[in-house]
Amino acid sequence: MSQNIYPVPEGFAGPNTINAEQYAALYAESVDSPETFWAKAAERLEWFKKPTQIKDTNFDPKNFYTRWFADGELNVSVNCIDRHLATRGDKTAILWEPDSPDTPSQAITYRQLSERVNKLANALRTLGVQKGDRVTVYLPMIPDAAVALLACARIGAIHNVVFGGFSPTSVADRVRDSAAKVIITADEGLRAGRKVPLKANVDAALQQEGTQSIEKVIVLQHTGSDIAWQEGRDVWLHDITASEPAECEPERMNAEDPLFILYTSGSTGKPKGVLHTTGGYLVQAAYTHEAIFDLREDDIYWCTADVGWVTGHSYIVYGPLANGATTLIFEGVPSYPDASRFWQVVDKHLVTIFYTAPTAIRALMREGEELVKKTSRKSLRILGSVGEPINPEAWRWYYDVVGESRLPIVDTWWQTETGAFMIAPIPGAIPTKPGSATKPFFGVQPALVNAEGEFVQGAGEGNLVITDSWPAQARTVYGDHQRFIDTYFSAYPGYYFTGDGARRDEDGYYWITGRVDDVINVSGHRIGTAELESALVQHPKVAEAAAVGFNHDLKGQGIYVYVTLVAGEEPSNELQKELVAHVRKVIGPIATPDFLQWAPALPKTRSGKIMRRILRKIAENAPDQLGDTSTLADPSVVDTLVKERHLT
Numbered sequence: 230m231s232q233n234i235y236p237v238p239e240g241f242a243g244p245n246t247i248n249a250e251q252y253a254a255l256y257a258e259s260v261d262s263p264e265t266f267w268a269k270a271a272e273r274l275e276w277f278k279k280p281t282q283i284k285d286t287n288f289d290p291k292n293f294y295t296r297w298f299a300d301g302e303l304n305v306s307v308n309c310i311d312r313h314l315a316t317r318g319d320k321t322a323i324l325w326e327p328d329s330p331d332t333p334s335q336a337i338t339y340r341q342l343s344e345r346v347n348k349l350a351n352a353l354r355t356l357g358v359q360k361g362d363r364v365t366v367y368l369p370m371i372p373d374a375a376v377a378l379l380a381c382a383r384i385g386a387i388h389n390v391v392f393g394g395f396s397p398t399s400v401a402d403r404v405r406d407s408a409a410k411v412i413i414t415a416d417e418g419l420r421a422g423r424k425v426p427l428k429a430n431v432d433a434a435l436q437q438e439g440t441q442s443i444e445k446v447i448v449l450q451h452t453g454s455d456i457a458w459q460e461g462r463d464v465w466l467h468d469i470t471a472s473e474p475a476e477c478e479p480e481r482m483n484a485e486d487p488l489f490i491l492y493t494s495g496s497t498g499k500p501k502g503v504l505h506t507t508g509g510y511l512v513q514a515a516y517t518h519e520a521i522f523d524l525r526e527d528d529i530y531w532c533t534a535d536v537g538w539v540t541g542h543s544y545i546v547y548g549p550l551a552n553g554a555t556t557l558i559f560e561g562v563p564s565y566p567d568a569s570r571f572w573q574v575v576d577k578h579l580v581t582i583f584y585t586a587p588t589a590i591r592a593l594m595r596e597g598e599e600l601v602k603k604t605s606r607k608s609l610r611i612l613g614s615v616g617e618p619i620n621p622e623a624w625r626w627y628y629d630v631v632g633e634s635r636l637p638i639v640d641t642w643w644q645t646e647t648g649a650f651m652i653a654p655i656p657g658a659i660p661t662k663p664g665s666a667t668k669p670f671f672g673v674q675p676a677l678v679n680a681e682g683e684f685v686q687g688a689g690e691g692n693l694v695i696t697d698s699w700p701a702q703a704r705t706v707y708g709d710h711q712r713f714i715d716t717y718f719s720a721y722p723g724y725y726f727t728g729d730g731a732r733r734d735e736d737g738y739y740w741i742t743g744r745v746d747d748v749i750n751v752s753g754h755r756i757g758t759a760e761l762e763s764a765l766v767q768h769p770k771v772a773e774a775a776a777v778g779f780n781h782d783l784k785g786q787g788i789y790v791y792v793t794l795v796a797g798e799e800p801s802n803e804l805q806k807e808l809v810a811h812v813r814k815v816i817g818p819i820a821t822p823d824f825l826q827w828a829p830a831l832p833k834t835r836s837g838k839i840m841r842r843i844l845r846k847i848a849e850n851a852p853d854q855l856g857d858t859s860t861l862a863d864p865s866v867v868d869t870l871v872k873e874r875h876l877t
């Protein structure tokens with residue numbers, strides 16, 4: 230046995246375990262007879278009307294369409310709640326662990342969840358929210374975040390969650406683009422003992438132009454602090470739900486009706502509103518959640534992501550609840566009150582499945598083994614990773630220290646646009662290798678394209694594409710279908726382009742190498758270079774800016790920006806701070822640049838295109854790898870930047 234292959238643990242078997250033979254047979258069926266395979270898979274859901282049309286898709290950009298289960302009708306909240314009530318009414322649906330360990334945790338049963346969701350769904354209807362209307366959700370990590378999503382799903386409203394760490398401007402951008410009717414927020418959030426002024430951010434967002442579509446602001450009382458109040462517009466969630474009945478007729482949704490919009494960064498322009506629909510999304514979210522986490526009835530499942538990202542949508546809320554699981558929602562951060570919090574929470578709630586991000590693992594690894602070893606972690610059965618390639622060193626620490634060399638690690642590769650897991654090891658079937666997401670899920674057909682635009686055969690490296698549709702794939706960019714096709718289906722016509730590079734080894738395992746476009750992956754979060762640059766040039770003293778990523782020990786990638794000031798402005802430490810603060814204000818703290826270098830000029834081609842490749846090398850402090858600079862309009866620009874790299 231090679232040291233780099235970790236076999237399926239001896240005796241790993243539960244009611245949903247898929248073994249190696251079953252994986253091979255099911256995978257073959259899923260690509261050879263997708264209709265039969267996915268018709269069967271759809272039976273895991275409860276449909277008002279069972280689908281008879283299963284797969285109806287075409288990736289040709291000239292005649293593009295994606296329809297799954299097109300004549301089926303269902304409601305997501307019925308699948309996540311109602312159908313469990315008979316057998317799991319008293320089972321805990323949501324376990325809530327607050328920011329502070331001194332605040333009591335909460336357990337919400339499926340029956341209680343049903344009541345809360347139906348009351349809020351009724352209240353939304355009373356406010357005039359109808360099927361197809363957009364609802365912005367800007368909440369902390371509290372059970373009500375899941376309640377809000379499910380209430381929207383119940384009445385067919387399209388939710389758009391905005392991460393609580395985003396700025397008022399980001400909230401305003403999303404409200405404007407989606408023309409949302411209602412926003413659901415809280416007075417404040419809490420993170421590591423600090424208050425996050427959510428309602429004040431919403432107030433500021435709604436002062437910005439183009440946000441008049443918002444008719445009501447629903448406010449949840451969380452910290453109880455005083456907040457500003459706009460009579461007529463603002464309503465308390467507890468007031469509007471108090472007298473609503475605990476039953477709400479669910480909307481009959483077509484499988485292809487929209488469920489949610491989630492904005493994500495690309496290489497150009499403003500974030501795109503990635504739109505997901507109902508049937509295919511839920512089938513694959515539920516199926517992958519069960520298969521990759523080898524779900525068992527008494528599991529306590531914990532995904533540490535924020536509900537503001539797709540991971541929170543598919544693997545805190547929809548996948549787990551569709552499967553009748555117990556899902557833990559954690560309000561806090563891994564380092565508060567100290568860096569053993571994750572493991573304390575695991576022991577407190579006897580968590581069996583733990584799913585987090587490499588950036589968190591690396592941060593905790595730094596704090597030493599003692600903080601882990603002083604906890605038991607005996608309840609754990611499976612560990613998961615998501616968000617960026619996990620470096621083998623972090624993988625081994627996760628495996629050896631956290632998992633005491635007994636737990637499978639599932640490294641799950643997927644994207645906002647894919648909706649659900651795409652490449653990930655089924656733990657009873659696939660031996661793992663540190664740093665590899667391993668093999669494709671059922672129905673997923675990855676391929677690698679080399680620099681010549683040809684498919685790589687066997688072992689090799691290239692850009693990762695997916696050759697055929699899968700049920701949970703995004704259907705469009707909200708309001709801009711052409712942008713959807715241009716972004717994902719034009720680079721390699723007929724194939725979905727992921728934006729990632731990957732390597733395939735001799736065992737057919739996939740190793741994601743990271744983004745190959747102008748997207749920076751900071752702690753597992755996508756930040757577009759275009760967004761950073763447009764934020765910077767909004768500042769009156771900035772003439773031009775360029776942003777690149779560089780390797781960062783903790784975050785995976787950090788943000789390095791080059792700034793050219795307008796004539797007459799002088800660089801200074803104060804201005805540097807001001808510009809960094811400006812980016813935080815425009816986008817949010819996750820977009821904070823790590824380095825800002827003054828650039829008298831930026832390296833450009835003769836046609837005026839900024840050469841990011843060169844700027845990336847300077848940021849990485851690899852001036853010997855600049856490559857060919859002969860196409861530059863003025864090569865001396867590069868020498869200056871290299872020379873001054875350390876001065877800022």
Ligand code: WT7
Pocket residue numbers: 493538539540614615616617618619640641642643644645646666727728729741743744750753754755
């Ligand atoms: C990008 C998608 C959906 C997961 C949360 C982030 C990177 C994600 C992995 C992984 C290597 C990964 C890719 C991808 N990524 N998971 N297991 N191994 N890279 O969702 O914000 O849409 O970002 O995150 O680069 O394209 P997202």
